[in-house]
Amino acid sequence: MEHLSFHFDGVPSVPPAAKSVIVGVVASGNLEVLVEPMPAEGACNVEIDTASQGFGPIWEAVLRDFFERHPVGDVRISINDAGATPATVSLRLHQAIESFTERR
Amino acid sequence: MRTYYEATARKRIEGIVDADTFRELLPPTERTVSPHLKVLDLPVAFDDGVIIGSARLQGQRILIGAQEGGFMGGAVGEVHGAKLVGVLERAIRHRADGVVLLLESGGVRLQEANAGLIAVSEVIRAILAARAAGMPVIGAIGGQYGCFGGMSIAAACCTHLVMSEEGRLGLSGPEVIETARGVEEFDSRDRALVWRTTGGKHRYLLGDCDALVEDNLEAFRDAIAQAVRAGERFSLETVEREHAMLERRLERFGTAPDAADIWRMLGFPEAERLQVLPAHELVALAGVHRTVPSPVES
Amino acid sequence: MQWQQAAKALFPQGHDIVEEGSLLRGSGPCGDVVFAVIGSTHHTEVGVELALDMAAEVLRTVREHPGRPILFLIDTEGQRLRRRDELLGINRYMAHLAKCVEIARTHRHRVLGLVYDQALSGGFIPNAMMADLCAALPDAQIRVMNLPAMARVTRIPLERLQVLALDSPVFAPGAENFVRMGAIDAIWEGDLAARLGQALARADPHDHRRELGEARGGRALAASIVRRVIDAAASE
Structure with a gap:
């Protein structure tokens, strides 16, 4: 297992979301994404535990790309990953953020 | 109509x-993950x-408790099991109307x-x-991982068990038996x-699930x-009625080589036809043929 | 240990326990209390017949000897691994035995378990693991699976598991590990009749295993998680 953490500046959320959201399952080739509101001056913090070693730069690229297209802020994102592909990661992030912002 | 088979536990x-x-x-935000999987350097889930x-x-x-088959086949570890025990004891404390267990598990988490x-x-x-305290505990099985190992005993301990044809129920899975005893x-x-051996229709005809x-x-x-x-x-x-039923079952079917033979003895001569019958038609036909305990007068 | 030896030490005044196939049944006095004894022997696999026979003995005890304490004497290789038993619904037979134990408990029978030789997974769940209190003899083997098998199934290197097993009771076989985790109340040495009497005096119908595991430091989480679930504020 490898632990990764990333910090993105994000955009301040107005108003802040009230409820956390979880999507996905920690099954082989899949992951779970937990999104929680967390006041952090607009920042977005991501913590990842992944079964695949040495993919830090790819995670960073996938996350950066995702947040450019879907700006969020004041969130904490926690991921348990069992070897998902970047496409699956993007899909789950999308589902999680969509559901999170719906509940705002 | 949304499939139960393919849905996640949350869905x-x-x-x-x-x-x-x-x-x-104990939602995912509380991160009650398994410490033992962490020690083994294996992925954890926030809800275990x-x-x-x-x-x-x-x-x-x-x-309600719902096992997620996608995570380690729904297998039970320390945290996972304690959450289920907690929900059962909480039901008694809070005088709930019942407990619902959506079971999907390979049994003991070997890790x-x-x-x-x-x-x-x-x-x-x-x-x-919980049952002894008057609390109905309803089990349901219909996911792709089935319900095996010790959790199959838990399933059969429920007040009432609901299965779909796709659901599978057994103590030792076919792979385990093949590994131990050969193909x-x-x-x-x-x-x-x-x-035929583990599926919902056989379990229903034997009387080991109460609704198909x-x-x-x-x-x-609804069920x-x-x-x-x-x-x-x-x-x-x-329990005495159940005992008599299980004795009769052993006398009648103890030497039956295959489920199809048991079905024939129960009055369903065409195993092939049974396999394609929709659940509600099978339930309508099964009627008096199922082996269930005789009712106790209230 | 042979069951005859164990039975002699448990019931020095004599007993009428008999062996029928792999089933043990009978009774024996402990002080002025008579125990119903139900058990298994010859490292047997528990199949549908044995589960049903044990259940019959529990029910007979409840009907014929109201309140008589029950002692399960266990030696098993686990559940019987046969397609035929699966076809007949072996899980239902195991569950039925567990239900009979629960019914005995609700009818004020104290239920004790003693692993006198070996106990594996499925053969152990519906009897002694349903007891109010379960003990083991010093040479008893208790396991889910041995470490080499666990290494194969989980694909975790054996050496790694062996190292982890030094500090944690979770992974490796052994009655001592089950003591630390609270599932075995104690290893009985010395005067077995005295131990049986003391256990009967202490046994009660509540499942204390998680609290024992917590107190003994072998199972840190189960008890606190159950408490948290029960006590969580209702947010309806």
Whole structure:
């Protein structure tokens, strides 16, 4: 297992979301994404535990790309990953953020 | 119609309970993950593969637990088992109308060997203690991982068990038996044989599940809600009736080589036809042929 | 240990326990209390017949000897691994035995378990693991699976598991590990009749295993998680 953490500046959320959201399952080739509101001056913090070693730069690229297209802020994102592909990661992030912002 | 078979545990809860009534206990935000998987450097899940909480089911106040087969095959470790025990004991404390367990599990989580075995036995005791306190405990099986190992004992300890044709139930899985005794004993790749031996229709005809439903969330919901309303009757008399039924079963079918032979003896001569019958047609036909305990007068 | 030896030490005043196939049944006095004894022997696999026979003995005890304490004497290789038992619904037979134990408990029978030789997974769940209190003899083997098998199934290197097993009771076989985790109340040495009497005096119908595991430091989480679930504020 490898632990990764990333910090993105994000955009301040107005108003802040009230409820956390979880999507996905920690099954082989899949992951779970937990999104929680967390006041952090607009920042977005991501913590990842992944079964695949040495993919830090790819995670960073996938996350950066995702947040450019879907700006969020004041969130904490926690991921348990069992070897998902970047496409699956993007899909789950999308589902999680969509559901999170719906509940705002 | 939404499939139960393919839904995740969360989607199953959402699809079964009344809208916006589910309140999760120890939600993922509390990160009650397995310390033992961490030690083994294996992936953890924030809910340890089981989602528990309170909800309304067609107005009735229930506690619910749903195992997620996608995470380690729904296998039971220390945290996972304790969450199920907690929900069963909470139901008694809060005088709920019933407990609903959406079961999907390979049994003991081998990575937590001893802790898993103890946890499964604690879940079974908690189910029976709840029933002894008058609390109906309704089990449901219809996911792709089935319900095996010690959790199959837990399933059979429930007041009422709902299955779909796709659901599978057995103590030792076909692969386990094949590994131990050889392919002549049980060919785990013979899908028809596996289905005939462990599948929902055989379990229904034998009387080991109480309701056979189509694979959709609405059908599971209605059958579960009805069972909660029916309440609990667990007594020396009901267990003695069950004993007599299990004795008769052994006398009648103890030497039957295959499920098809048992079905023939039950009055279903055409095994092939049985396999394609929709659940509701099979239930209508099964009627008096199923082997169930004789009722106890209330 | 042979069951005859164990039975002699448990019931020095004599007993009428008999062996029928792999089933043990009978009774024996402990002080002025008579125990119903139900058990298994010859490292047997528990199949549908044995589960049903044990259940019959529990039910007979409840009907014929109200309140008589029950002692399960266990030696098993686990559940019987046969397609035929699966076909007949072996899980239902195991569950039925567990239900009979629960019914005995609700009818004020104290239920004790003693692993006198070996106990594996499924053969152990519906009897002694349903008891109010379960003990083991010093040479008893208790396991889910041995470490080499666990290494194969989980694909975790054996050496790694062996190292982890030094500090944690979770992974490796052994009655001592089950003591630390609270599933086995104690290892009985010395005067077995005295131990049986003391256990009967202490046994009660509540499942204390998780609290024992917590107190003994072998199972840190189960008890606190159950408490948290029970005590969580209702947010309806």
